[in-house]
Amino acid sequence: MSQAVAPVRHVLIEGNKSYHNITEDLSSPTEKAPSREWIIAFSIAAAFLGLYVFAVCWTIWKGIGSWNLNRTINWGWDITNFVWWIGIGHAGTLISAILLIFRQRWRTGVNRAAEAMTIFAVICAGQFPLIHMGRLWLGFFIFPFPNTRGPLWPNFNSPLLWDVFAISTYFSVSLLFWYTGLVPDLATVRDRASGFRRKMYEIFSFGWTGSAKHWQRWESLSLILAGISTPLVLSVHTIVSFDFATSVIPGWHTTIFPPYFVAGAIFSGFAMVQTLMVITRKVLKLEEYITLNHIDSMNKVIVLTGTIVGVAYLTELFIAWYSGYIYEQFAFYNRVFGIYWWAYFGMMFCNVVSPQLFWSRKIRRSIWWTFFLSIVVNIGMWFERFVIIATTLARDYLPSSWSYYSPTWVEISLFSGTLGLFFFLFLIFTRVAPVVAIAEVKHILKVAGSQFVGKNATTHDGHSTVQVNKEEN
């Protein structure tokens, strides 16, 4: 992509890399035998995935009665997890699409992994609307297809149906976007591989030759997909928030939910990207590609969105008070001080207070703080969804039906199981595809011009080295 480059820019890729170094660094994880750490992590993830499969089978076999939901609280951990995962799945597209449009070139260091994370998170999220159904085997009823039952169509008024469209669209577009980005990189890996691996990569890279026409089409497609994705980043969580906002239950029925949910989603998505990147850059030795600057930038997004979320929380309370409607006030009083007060304060602390630490540059650029706080934020975001769902339902209109809810082992297993599923997929991803977009990173290698001037300038020797390497390729 040709674009205006400021004469003075800081380097986006550290370590004085050459193009060849980039290829080497980023392709090699797919070529080496897995490390011990990877194997351990993978085994744990696979074990949790096994637990997940077991818990799903158990749920389907026994019925939703194997969960602890009740006649008052009909959604609990299931939909909490769904919304949580969907939220996490927002960062990837945001990084890929919106940051692309905003010309945030630093995004290339993390976009591949973030997009992968998005896809895996959406896969995890998509599990819950399915398994929370009382009759999963009839789940196909929600699709509008011509049928002999009348024909009988789904209810287009239902936010759950909107969810189906929103999420499936989001998933398909994200998948396409991610895979499009992968094609040239897979070709790179193919070119370096031999035998069976080469054949496989040959297939998956769709016969990419690197011709100018390929690059041109590739770039066009990337831009188009970015354009399509951009509104999706905002729409998906908006629609998910409609599940609550369009209901009549006090505490759900609020117009603030769409922006509040979107901000929360980006917030949690970035936090999850941080969690993953901090580990990935360490384990795959990508510190020079995913730099402290990346972490710093993303922490800035976290502090921004965290603050937006905090404002949303306070707005909710304010509006409840300002409405002068005592039942609305009760709903929020109950949200804060009711039976699930601990979840509310957990949420407030994790989501609003803890990210404020990122105002400090030192903490923003600290790996350990970032890692720790990113996890705290995601715990907080889980609490947020739980607060919205369980607290609200537990104290709705008729006091006679008020209730309480805590999960069974099955529900806990399903949640930890999706974590297993997520990491299972992510770990496989780190082994089969370059975790950082090789082609895109190469674009930004020289943006700062430090390769040509200053202390990092390529020496003549270095230049010749590049030449030699090229021949070897």
Add this chain to the structure above:
Amino acid sequence: MHHDNGIWVSTEDLNKEESFLQAAEKEFSVENMAETDGNWTASRRDFLKLMGFGLGAATLAASCEIPVKKAIPYVTKPDDIVPGVANYFASSFVNGGDYCAVLVKTREGRPIKIEGNTLSSVTSGGTSARAQAQVLSLYDTRRIKNAGTIENAEVKAMSWKDLDSKVKGQLQLGGNIRLITNTLISPTSKKALAEFMEKYPNSKVVTYDPVSSAALLAANQQCFGVRGVPTYKFGEADVVVSFDADFLGTWISPIEYARDYAAKRKIKSMKGATMSRHYQVEGKMTLTGSNADNRIQIKPSELGAAICTLYNEVAAKLGGSAISAPALNDKAKAALKKVASELVANQGKSLVVSGSNNIMEQVIVNKINDLLGNINTTIEFGTINNLRQGDERDMARLIGEMSAGQVQVAIVWGANPAFELPNAQQFRDAFAKVNTRISFAGTMDETTALCTHSAPASHQLESWGDAEPKTGHYSLIQPTIAPLFDTRQAEHSLLEWADSPNLNRQDDQPYYQYLKSHWASDLFGTQSKYSTPTAFWDMSLHDGVFEMPAAATTVSFNSGISLNAAAVTQPGTSEIEIAFHETVNIGNGQYAHNPWLQEMPDPLHRTVWGNYLSIPVEWDGVNEINGWKGLNDGDNVEVEVNGQKLTCTVVRTFGQLPGTVAIALGGGREIGGCGVGFGVNVNPWLPVDGGLTQYFAKEAKVSDKVGADKKFACVQYHHTMGVTAMGKEEGTVINADEKTLGNKGFQGALTDRSIIFQVNLNELPELAEKMSEFHKEAKHLNEQTLYPDRTDFYGTGLKWGMYIDLNSCIGCGACQVACVSENNVPVVGKTEVHRHHEMTWLRIDRYFYGDLENPKVVYQPMMCQHCDNAPCENVCPVNATNHSMEGINQMAYNRCIGTRYCANNCPYKVRRFNWLDYTTADTWPANEEQVFWAEGDEKPFYADNLVRMVLNPDVTVRSRGVIEKCSFCIQRIQEGKLTAKQENRAVLDNDIRTACQTACPTGAIVFGNLNNPDSAVSKARKEMGPLAYKVLEEINTRPGVEYSAKVHNTNEEMFS
């Protein structure tokens, strides 16, 4: 093919003719088979191959197991059965002293539902939960299936013939014979009994009641010379004072009393509305007390003192002689003074009743009524109520006889003394000394288990019989199904053993003939309505009841009786007293094995499956309401009464007087069915005073928490709606409910929402004004919508709606059981109720309000409100729930995928999800271990085909994973519409009556077409004017159900 092996098939073959050989050569060739040259389609071999494969494949495919559906058509269709059309048979529900005139609905020969019989002037079409649940007990898998000997609580089969000869042999030995029964109200049974006693002159009937009214009978004998319960006219009394008598729930004839009581309290018009005033003086909260206008709290042992105090107050005004009343708490004393002046102001129009089982107390109550001129006006002895006849002192004598070895044969008929008596252990010991012990019980119980022989009586729905609940009010019992097992009516057995010449043994139904001839010979002559015995019988059987106007009889109080205050209960002095009460569903354990009744929440405590110790709650004056001793619902405590310890589970109850606790009777059944293992048997705790069982103990020791019931099952955790109490910080009476808001303890809520409206009678116009304002405000709010208004959508044709008069609803729960029965609502068991998975479509919410220490109660039947702007409908992704043109919120179970969004979005929380395979609809049993299993059963409750016979074939049995809810009895609506269509007329009110509506003894529920201005429901709503409201009217759900405000007639100066 030809072979030279000496075998030939024809002469041509034998002769080896050329033509044959050629033909034989070609026999299996393709050319031979071809139809047209070279164009043939299949050879024989191919054909056979294909056929073989086809058959094989088809056989394999067909041999996959598919469920066999047993549907056997009638070879010869009975004349009176049209498949798909229900038949109704007039009959009666009688169980000891419980009576209800009923219609039994049968489908294809199966009784499936009990309805009230409107022709009876005793019950007037009302029913009770117990009557509604009777049909399930017919299909009890634990029923004894044949006659036999009893070993280790099991019946070893033997033929009736053998049993008869064995029993007769014993009877003829000449020893004493004793029959143990509960109250018998059947004239024909009594006749059979008389024949038996004539044959065996040394036999005697001993009658007691599971919950005794012996003192009342004895007192009436003393005071009026009549050993019987008079007719109490609650409908004619302007002031009702009840001393511990639960006349709306369990006392003597609750259906009748509730009807009259509610009629007197109906708000008929806004202007000049009148209603009776009801004072309840009690030491525990009963269903009746919860409905009272003023509840005067006393310790259980102060009952005698309270009665004496009232007597003295009344006597002082009306010229009776004073007695020295025992000390009574000051508050109650002052209150009773005011009650007395009100009674005196309403002489002849008041009624004082007492549930006390102390003769002198009952005598004093009679005297109060006598002084007030109520005898022969509101208390009428011309028509005696036969529903209580027992006297436990007779049982004590019997125990003496049995211990002394003076009884040769004991026959137990419908009673369970080994469980129900306070001295059950003594009974058991004594009973063991009886040589031959015979039980008529249809299911195993504690007493039958001790018997030697079982002669199982048929279930009432399989039997003939009659009843005379009140003098001159006859009621017939007719079988609605042939006996399911090899059982025989008890009367038949007695007559058989008496070698009765009147029993036509050749007849198919000998007792039917006996009954019929009794009616012809003994009853026909006493009436003049019918001219032939056949007409008399046929019409009575058709109507189910036959009533003769009672002769007017007046009685006068025996002036020779001296009132002796020393003979009443003297107040106890211990720290904690305990009261025992009967619940509307379980009785004293008689109904404990009926899962419908076990799972019907106790109206007051809202608990199921067991009896719980109700303890007082305490208000700390600031922001906490706590259980006594810091106990929480579900905590276990050890309670010691009479030196016997039991571990009871606690339920915190508003209105339980500090210093008292209470627990229901009937828990802890040991043998016989699904009630085993639930609750504790408190009968051994009941003290006996002067031979009479007392339903309180002066001293109880309650320990601190010793554990918890991990499956504590209560369907309502938040109980209050704005209870008030003195605030320490405020120095005034405050809304304690709201003050506790945010406190993690017990209760705490915003109240005063449009869920319940209640008012005192004298402020009715103010409330009407307030509610008019509210309706206006709600209308205004509801008009603020972006969407086109569709109210006129339902303006034509039929629009179904309901009206529930909260003022008439007494919370008895008959509607709830009726709904369960009509709509195949599954029983889920205690664990599932504990998890809040109860499936009831109709529930009765109970809220306490008013004074925290002595609150009032409002009951609110809550079912699907059939909102015209239903929140559930627009959120269903698959349109499984939608609105009919007639304003009904419909559920298409087949379409439901179980997202439960609708249930979340229902403001009334009436939608029920099938969390598990409650109805065992799945084909595999492996997922059924969490659904309801009766104790000791080999399969889930509903998996038994016998139990499934109770299912209403008109209502889909829901499977796992779908939502269900009240349908306004859509099957009845369809049926009613079809009837009207066939008769080419508009639908009338009577065509369609919902199950809850027909069950209600007080007529609190009205259903009908809202578009018809003349329908009962339209009229009722109109009459109430602004007092009729929709729950949560302001949120624009537009419910099809309206409620009316609860009106009390409280004497507000009572405690001031």
